[in-house]
Amino acid sequence: MPHATGTLTRRAGRLLRTSLFVQVLIALVLGVLVGRLWPQAGSSLQPLGDGFVRLIKAMIAPLVFCVVVAGITKAGDLKAFGRIGVKALIWFEVATSLALVIGLLAANVFAPGAGMHVDPASLDKGAVEDRTGGGQLPSTAQFVLESLPNSAVGAFAENSLLQVLVLACLVGAALLHLGQQKVPQLLPLIEQAQDVVFTIVGYIMKLAPLAVFGATAHLVGEYGLGAMSTYGKLIAVCYGVALVFLVLLGCALKAVTGLSLWKFVRYTREELLLALGTGSSETVMPRMMQKLRAAGCRDDAVGLVLPTGYSFNLDGASIYLSIGTLFIAQAIGVDLSLGQQITVVLVLMLTSKGMAGVPGSAFLALSATASALGVIPATAVALLLGVDRIMDSMRVATNLLGNCVAVFAVSRWEGALDRVTAKKVMNGEQPVTPAHEAEPAPEQPLEASSGPGTVPATSGEK
Numbered sequence: 339m340p341h342a343t344g345t346l347t348r349r350a351g352r353l354l355r356t357s358l359f360v361q362v363l364i365a366l367v368l369g370v371l372v373g374r375l376w377p378q379a380g381s382s383l384q385p386l387g388d389g390f391v392r393l394i395k396a397m398i399a400p401l402v403f404c405v406v407v408a409g410i411t412k413a414g415d416l417k418a419f420g421r422i423g424v425k426a427l428i429w430f431e432v433a434t435s436l437a438l439v440i441g442l443l444a445a446n447v448f449a450p451g452a453g454m455h456v457d458p459a460s461l462d463k464g465a466v467e468d469r470t471g472g473g474q475l476p477s478t479a480q481f482v483l484e485s486l487p488n489s490a491v492g493a494f495a496e497n498s499l500l501q502v503l504v505l506a507c508l509v510g511a512a513l514l515h516l517g518q519q520k521v522p523q524l525l526p527l528i529e530q531a532q533d534v535v536f537t538i539v540g541y542i543m544k545l546a547p548l549a550v551f552g553a554t555a556h557l558v559g560e561y562g563l564g565a566m567s568t569y570g571k572l573i574a575v576c577y578g579v580a581l582v583f584l585v586l587l588g589c590a591l592k593a594v595t596g597l598s599l600w601k602f603v604r605y606t607r608e609e610l611l612l613a614l615g616t617g618s619s620e621t622v623m624p625r626m627m628q629k630l631r632a633a634g635c636r637d638d639a640v641g642l643v644l645p646t647g648y649s650f651n652l653d654g655a656s657i658y659l660s661i662g663t664l665f666i667a668q669a670i671g672v673d674l675s676l677g678q679q680i681t682v683v684l685v686l687m688l689t690s691k692g693m694a695g696v697p698g699s700a701f702l703a704l705s706a707t708a709s710a711l712g713v714i715p716a717t718a719v720a721l722l723l724g725v726d727r728i729m730d731s732m733r734v735a736t737n738l739l740g741n742c743v744a745v746f747a748v749s750r751w752e753g754a755l756d757r758v759t760a761k762k763v764m765n766g767e768q769p770v771t772p773a774h775e776a777e778p779a780p781e782q783p784l785e786a787s788s789g790p791g792t793v794p795a796t797s798g799e800k
Contacts, residue, residue, distance in 0.1 A: 358546060359608040365547035366554050366615050373558025380559025386552025387616050393542045394621045397535050399494045401624050402645045403506045404532035409638030410510025411525050418752065419507070419638050425748050426643045430651040431687075433740055437583055437653040438683050441660030444579045446679075450572040450661065451668030456721060499645045506641070539624040550615030557617070557727060569725040572665050576729060579657050580736045587653075587743045595750045596757060601764040602742065605629065610735060617730040619738040620648070626738070630745050633763045634756035639749040647741035654736030658729050659686050659700065663707050666718045678711055685710045700726060 373380030485500035493501035588599030609622040749755035
């Protein structure tokens with residue numbers, strides 16, 4: 339008996355040392371306890387989460403650049419890369435439109451704001467402006483213009499993913515045009531830089547539990563658990579709709595690729611828990627890119643579809659915005675007609691595309707929608723201030739899984755997915771060493787074939 343107890347203790351200790359999932363889960367529980375028992379101390383721990391996010395963001399731009407350039411040059415076909423981009427945009431538009439419509443239907447059926455009888459005049463007029471910093475969402479023309487870099491250095495300095503993507507496409511196209519005879523050493527150099535970035539990400543990921551602890555303690559300490567009772571119905575509707583939407587995504591993934599979304603969730607459980615704990619899907623973009631490549635998706639598809647989805651495929655945000663708009667209308671006693679609800683969908687289809695990276699973007703989109711309808715006072719948007727942070731988990735998980743499903747679907751559509759490898763990896767038959775556990779392996783060859791089942795050798799893969 340003592341021997342069995344000792345064995346269990348050693349296994350538990352090894353699991354705690356080696357499993358990022360267990361470490362993050364424990365940090366999440368500790369964060370909730372600290373925020374609940376010592377609110378002031380919990381509120382002061384936000385810098386732990388913010389610092390981690392800043393470190394990860396510093397790696398995203400160079401990683402996206404390297405993956406996209408290497409993907410284009412290995413694929414050897416710029417037209418194929420263009421087809422991937424077009425197909426990705428089609429998928430994004432269909433997915434976000436579906437999310438908006440499902441959200442509106444659920445808000446009509448369950449009416450989360452009915453019976454609140456809120457007087458808009460009683461709300462703080464400056465609360466939303468304080469949250470957004472007085473900013474505004476870019477117009478469609480401005481959004482397109484700002485996706486084009488006016489400085490190669492500035493695109494990286496400002497961490498603008500769309501601008502970095504444009505630069506990467508130009509560099510990849512130039513390498514294809516010049517050929518290996520004129521620039522024989524540049525591609526290996528880019529691949530080596532990619533390995534270095536993945537290794538740095540592995541180092542940063544060791545701080546993930548600390549970041550989750552700080553972010554969770556701040557959330558609970560700052561906002562408490564009172565909003566759960568005040569906005570209970572709204573929270574339940576949003577999370578319920580997100581779950582239904584993910585089920586539909588899982589059905590679409592199964593139909594298009596034959597893969598299981600649930601197995602993918604198990605495969606990426608560490609990344610999903612980290613994204614939920616920090617309230618940011620950007621913190622796991624490098625790891626998701628690595629795991630998608632290991633699961634049989636070709637480099638060029640991963641490098642283009644996933645980063646672009648962060649700006650164009652905000653499924654979770656679309657659900658929240660559509661339900662939030664009707665919640666506000668119901669709370670202040672405004673009955674929106676069918677035509678006005680169609681207007682809500684059309685406006686949100688445009689405004690949601692310019693949300694990424696804009697502070698308080700959800701409130702700016704809601705304000706723009708209220709202004710377009712003309713029957714909801716802009717001050718009524720302040721009703722969602724108390725519950726917005728709680729919705730982060732729903733938005734982050736839905737956005738992230740939606741983008742990953744898009745990568746698989748577009749890869750399959752373009753013939754850039756090795757389904758045999760994907761099924762083996764997700765079933766655990768082909769092990770993949772996480773970046774934070776692996777050591778650099780310089781003895782592995784940098785060159786890899788460009789077939790759809792090939793996974794480039796990186797510090798985080800075996």
